[in-house]
Amino acid sequence: MILDANLGWLGDAYPWVKAAHLTFVIFWIAGLFLLPRFYVYHHATAPGSAEDRAWIERERRTRSIILTPAMLIVWVLGLALAFHLGAWGMGWFSAKLFFVLLLTGYQGWLGAYGRKLARGDRPLENRTLRIMNEVPGIMTAIIVVLVIVKPF
Template identity: 60%
Template sequence: MIGFLGAAWLWVKAAHIIFVIFWMAGLFMLPRFFVYHQESVAGSSEDARWIERETRLIRIILNPSMIIVWLLGLALALNIGAFSQGWFHAKLLFVLALSGYHGWMSGYAKKLARGEQPLADRKLRMLNEVPGAAAAVIVILAVVRPF
């Protein structure tokens, strides 16, 4: 397929998938961190170490990966004219939901840093299933393109 990306197309697609992996890895790790973090005493040195780990994971891995996935994904979409295709509309919906989950998780990290613990461990562990399920649907939509 020759779009505006030309010979760079497959390289851009490979980079898209590489940063998807980084983004997903971060999304799987963060709620795990929260579960361990919530076991520490507020204000303790362990609490401070978890806050530092979460902040770094969000700043260094999660936020840059999400931005790069979006930029490369939108470039790929323009390149192949995906904006008129059904699978892409459905994929966008799930990717938006995943980005919302990302934002919500970042907000949760801020609450934990303030000493709040809004969710029980069991709920956090259940929420951990969200990115996996969303990723499965997104990959099927992108690869199989059923409609």
């Protein structure tokens, strides 16, 4: 690990990039909390109804305006930080990368589930969907401990 944290390729921009990283992490995770909650409300609507169409549009906007851009920016800034610190191979970073990949996969699953809802399918039980809603909260807690505590 670099002792003077400003010595990597980002130089004095390092704390600014980290601040931007965290800001977009907050936007991303906010979207990941919001969208599956929308799905729970959407489940209760009749396919083809005006309410169904309104949820489809809200969900589409949440994905295209918040989730996709925030996720891409978090990845770009996070990788910039990783190159700056030379974090490759460090235990905490490898573990963080694993959980961030799971979170990215979860977002892919959300997109696919949204397309099913838009077609009028309601494949999951409400209870299962509510359990799936807990995934981003659990992942966030694990990732924050990994980057702040750096237990290994």
